[in-house]
Amino acid sequence: MHKHTMREPFLRISxxxxxxxxxxxxxxxxxxxxxxxxxxxxxxxVTGLNPLDVYASMYRGAFGTExxxxxxxxxxxxxxxxxxxxxxxxxMKFWNIGAEGQVLVGAVCxxxxxxxxxxxxxxxxxxxxxxxxxxxGGAIWGIIPAxxxxxxxxxxxxxxxxxxxxxxxxxxxxxxxxxxPRGSNKVGVINxxxxxxxxxxxxxQDYLLNVILVLLLAxxxxxxxxxxxxxxxxxxxxxxxxxxxxxxxxxxxxxxRTMALSGAxxxxxxxxxxxxxxxxxxxxTADGRGFTAIxxxxxxxxNTFVMILISFLIVFLQRGASEIASDFxxxxxxxxxxxxxxxxxxxxxxxxxxxxxxxNRRKEDAK
Amino acid sequence: xxxxxxxxxxxxxFGTVILFGALGEILTQKSGNLxxxxxxxxxxxxxxxxxxxxxYESAVANPNPMLCLLLSLIAALAAAALGGLIFxxxxxxxxxxxxxxxxxxxxxxxxxxxxxxxxxxxLAGGVGQISVSVTxxxxxxxxxxxxxxxxxxxxxxxxxxxxxxxxxxxxALAVVxxxxxxxxxxxxxxxxVGENPATADAAGxxxxxxxxxxxxIGAAVSGLGGLFYxxxxxxxxWANEGTIEALGWLAVALVxxxxxxxxxxxxxAYLFGGLSRLWLYMPGLNRSSQELFKMLPYLVTIAxxxxxxxxxxxxNQPPAHLGLPYFREER
Numbered sequence: 001m002h003k004h005t006m007r008e009p010f011l012r013i014s015x016x017x018x019x020x021x022x023x024x025x026x027x028x029x030x031x032x033x034x035x036x037x038x039x040x041x042x043x044x045x046v047t048g049l050n051p052l053d054v055y056a057s058m059y060r061g062a063f064g065t066e067x068x069x070x071x072x073x074x075x076x077x078x079x080x081x082x083x084x085x086x087x088x089x090x091x092m093k094f095w096n097i098g099a100e101g102q103v104l105v106g107a108v109c110x111x112x113x114x115x116x117x118x119x120x121x122x123x124x125x126x127x128x129x130x131x132x133x134x135x136x137g138g139a140i141w142g143i144i145p146a147x148x149x150x151x152x153x154x155x156x157x158x159x160x161x162x163x164x165x166x167x168x169x170x171x172x173x174x175x176x177x178x179x180x181p182r183g184s185n186k187v188g189v190i191n192x193x194x195x196x197x198x199x200x201x202x203x204x205q206d207y208l209l210n211v212i213l214v215l216l217l218a219x220x221x222x223x224x225x226x227x228x229x230x231x232x233x234x235x236x237x238x239x240x241x242x243x244x245x246x247x248x249x250x251x252x253x254x255x256x257r258t259m260a261l262s263g264a265x266x267x268x269x270x271x272x273x274x275x276x277x278x279x280x281x282x283x284x285t286a287d288g289r290g291f292t293a294i295x296x297x298x299x300x301x302x303n304t305f306v307m308i309l310i311s312f313l314i315v316f317l318q319r320g321a322s323e324i325a326s327d328f329x330x331x332x333x334x335x336x337x338x339x340x341x342x343x344x345x346x347x348x349x350x351x352x353x354x355x356x357x358x359x360n361r362r363k364e365d366a367k
Numbered sequence: 368x369x370x371x372x373x374x375x376x377x378x379x380x381f382g383t384v385i386l387f388g389a390l391g392e393i394l395t396q397k398s399g400n401l402x403x404x405x406x407x408x409x410x411x412x413x414x415x416x417x418x419x420x421x422x423y424e425s426a427v428a429n430p431n432p433m434l435c436l437l438l439s440l441i442a443a444l445a446a447a448a449l450g451g452l453i454f455x456x457x458x459x460x461x462x463x464x465x466x467x468x469x470x471x472x473x474x475x476x477x478x479x480x481x482x483x484x485x486x487x488x489x490l491a492g493g494v495g496q497i498s499v500s501v502t503x504x505x506x507x508x509x510x511x512x513x514x515x516x517x518x519x520x521x522x523x524x525x526x527x528x529x530x531x532x533x534x535x536x537x538x539a540l541a542v543v544x545x546x547x548x549x550x551x552x553x554x555x556x557x558x559x560v561g562e563n564p565a566t567a568d569a570a571g572x573x574x575x576x577x578x579x580x581x582x583x584i585g586a587a588v589s590g591l592g593g594l595f596y597x598x599x600x601x602x603x604x605w606a607n608e609g610t611i612e613a614l615g616w617l618a619v620a621l622v623x624x625x626x627x628x629x630x631x632x633x634x635x636a637y638l639f640g641g642l643s644r645l646w647l648y649m650p651g652l653n654r655s656s657q658e659l660f661k662m663l664p665y666l667v668t669i670a671x672x673x674x675x676x677x678x679x680x681x682x683n684q685p686p687a688h689l690g691l692p693y694f695r696e697e698r
Contacts, residue, residue, distance in 0.1 A: 013696075046486075097403070097466070148672075152677050154672050154673055155623065155676070157401070157466065157690070158619065158620065158672060161616060161620075162665045162666075162669050163665075163669070165613070165662070165665040166666065166669075169658050169661050170658075172658040172661075173655050173656070173659050174655075176654045176655035176658060177655045185654070288474070291470050291474065292474070294466070294467065294470060295471060299467075333477075333478050333479075333480075333481035333482035333485060335478070336474050336475070336478025336481070336482070337479050337482055338478075339474060340475025340476075340478055340479075343471040343474070344453065344457065344468075344471060344475065347457055347461075347464075347467060347468055348457055348461045348463065350461075351461035351462055351463065
């Protein structure tokens, strides 16, 4: 039946014990450069434009004016915030694909209070309430799948994925309920006149508070994962549930606690989106960032400071690509194509960081 | 009654999109690969088929319907398979994480499809929609005499035979896939790879080859869902509103709902299709409450997920090695 011939593999692959940091970053940077080249090829093939013009236009779109730069920063902070929320779940190897839903539920809770209370409370108090409601909503959305995973080992990837769609429908329900003006099927800018529930300006900047909040969160999560007992438990459960059981860590409790935290931070991101960026609510408040953030968290190996870099890279590409779209009369979706290409390259590059490859030189072997 | 028949038709149409997606994903998952790129792959299939027939129809004065059909079918299969190949290369050869790679494939596929879809709309001229009427007509041709079949007053012909050929192709594929998985040696080997790749490897089965083939062919099959949606359901046009993505995720849900059995997927698909459209036929819904109704298919999937994990019947469990990579050296 089978031919038993000895065949040397073309490539020899072996796992690296460790890799020098500059070497690893060299590989990562070259993967980004490769992605830029592939992206340029795509743009040239489709449009026939000079790729250098295109990248110059991307840079203008992302950082060209002060306003553009701040929007880029705001968007990067949103992505980062969700990534920070996902980090503990993924470190625990709990596949929380449901950030999109957790963000939306948080945003709905926050927007609801913003609309119903309005200027009835001092702004600071209202913001605190909104933040609390957003976190609570997100936490509930995170705990439900964790509960079933803990009790009956339900598949969390698919559970959280489905929860996204339930959240999207709840959002459309609320949008239809709160629509303004009537019949528009949009909520419109909430409290445009009195700005109740809007983030206050800090030093004249609209989005500085977003930056401060998210960076504080990044520091907190870094410390939590690296130095706290709970962070250690997360790491053990993620490496091996058997080891965790042996160390008498109560896995179901860790699942639920971590997912509550993860969902709460995603809910907080929803609150920030409503109160600090969009001042409205719609089904595109999360806008796919719940999925993109998974990739951010994973590629950064849950290091929140590396996440800052990756968030900026992705947002730069997306904002840049939408600038190209308007400059060269292309379609907005070009940004997702370029994001996809760059993510494929970064994902692929991890292999060369973790493994050594060596070509087999057959002729020498034959002698 | 007429309402029921209309809903039945919609359930079949939506269901077929989901069914193609789910059948491809069942094949993929049986090899142990969890490809979350199904929506992306469906997007790729849809846009490739549309582009191919658009280019052909606008290049020739009198397009031949048969050729239209063939060209778009081949383009869709090839593009979707290419998506599966990217996924396979990254996860199998480069050992990347499957969930992350799959999600990226979804972003990428959606980007490519909507980018070219939008551009095609522009090429077709201004505000106009592109339309590949000849191809779409070929896809929607049904067997006219059978359609008039009636039992008493009951329009059984309309209910069963008023659809394009891809509806029946999907059912046939489900039967073939079921026989392949349960009754053939290759199917057995494939299941072994998904359940326990180390054992399969020791038995001389090439895990890499099986995973590559199952994932690539699976993606091609899933891509047909996107093709059916663009050609049949929206009649050879392009709409940039994310329905394919939502249906793609439903296809992933259906794989679980069917407990990885192609024949269960058939009726499950029509059930999902019906549940997704039920709100259109419910009396007394206003604009807000109909949104709540659209949750149904997702709630049903969640319920099934819970029930499957509660009952723990062995034959209903996912492939044991689903979503996990296999590296011979790391045993």
